Amino acid sequence: MGGKRERWNSRAVFILAAIGSAIGLGNVWRFPFIAYKNGGGAFLIPYFFALLTAGIPVLILEMAIGQQFQAAAPAALRKARKWFEWVGWYAILVALVITFYYCAIMAWSVNYLVYSLTMKWASYPGGEQAFFNEYVLQRTTGPGQLGQISWPLLASLAITWIGIYFCVRKGTETVGKVVWVSVTLPILLLIIMFLRGVTLPGAFEGIKLYLTPDWGALLKPDVWAAAYGQIFFTLSVGFGVMSAYASFRPKNTDITNSCFITGLSNSGVEFFAGFAVFAVIGYMATQLGVPVNGMEQAGFKIDGPGLAFVTYAKAIAMLPALQQVFGVLFFLMLFSLGIDSAFSLTEAASVAFADKFQFNRFRANVLICIIGFLGGILFITGAGLFWLDIIDHWMNQYGLVVVSFLECVFLGWFFNLRWLQEQIDKYGEVKTRGWWIVMIKYVTPIVLGVIIITYLIKEIREPYEGYPQWALALGGWGLCGLLVLISVLLSNMKERKAEVKS
């Protein structure tokens, strides 16, 4: 045995860190839109079904292997079976690539936070959309034209990575302190945005749009696929983060109830965020004289970066008072939502490399932050948004979904899952019994398999978002192939044994 493994200060800190990793930008700009597009209130039925049959079981699986094998995803999977290891590395590399562009989005938030002080976008000729594309991103016409690096964004990217470095500097010791602020602050700010939103005229019309169920949607397979997709994108599974975090908990402690708390907190925040978002959309529609369900047709994006940096920015400018204050609060909320997800991905990579090669964690963190900063520069060029869109699509659909699928198949069918279940039930506050094994062995792999095949068919039929084939080949399939190759190489590299300390 080498030196003693790091430990969280308390269970509360571990749960907060897991919640912080799960709650991210997608909770605000993805869930409300997906719910609205897929049956409104009726979407909650497939969503809860997906949470209980796939989200929480996979979360338990990832945390359980981390905790039981006391290692991050690659080393934990290697201890289960040697040939599983590359899946763990693939998860870590996907997480690293996601961090590159996730931090670029956080850099946009930092810039907007500064612009909020003067409401710069409100007076820009051409409006909020032009401000975002021309002034902030300096967007070019396609992925082939890189254009210039935006210097304000470069400065914000550096600030973001310096912030991440300080969060993960001493591993669990610093993360354990930061999460008390980075998890509670965005929730507090979300409550403020919610209270402001629901007290605006027309807010109720937006909330009605969000909640009114379309029961016919429940008969559509696409809606169920969207629910399962949302659950996988929102819970931070398939990145190796949860295994890394759980590896800092002693083996003889609960994991199942911690997973329920993490999963339900994450879903609770995104369900709540829907009210804040749709209240503001209702207000905007009323002010602009547009039907509330016609906002998209009127040119307002209600999901993704378009929602945060264009539609919401315009809504803030339209507020009757305190625009600057709400601008700062909103973009601070976005930044604080993102930072714990970003540093959890960094931490997962750092722990994985430290476990395999016995790297000094301090040096590993510095190296990852420098690589992350350099990797993020592509996303703050004029073509950054195009590359972000392409890479995000592939990393989500053929990264984390594929990792979750392989984890379930490998551990469900080529490993003694019953032994793992007995270990987690021994100290688990909620007993998994037979249902968990059924979910991991049958339900989740079948559902994920169908989703992956559906994605592939769609990809073959039409190029994603009409991007040129060379860009999709490079940023999509090429990048995924490269990550698989590096994963296999890393898994075949010799492990360095920890030095025995007397």
Place this chain on the structure above:
Amino acid sequence: MRIDAWLMLIVGCLILYGGLARSFYIAYQASKHAPPDAGTEEEEHIIPKTY
């Protein structure tokens, strides 16, 4: 707002926030009746070779 929209709001809140409250309650109860060795640093356990 339609009655079924209110219904989904109530169901959503009950499952999410009610479930969360229940999980916290279970954790609280468990902390009072934890096994004596829970959370202590135990010996490395052996993974069975049966798989």
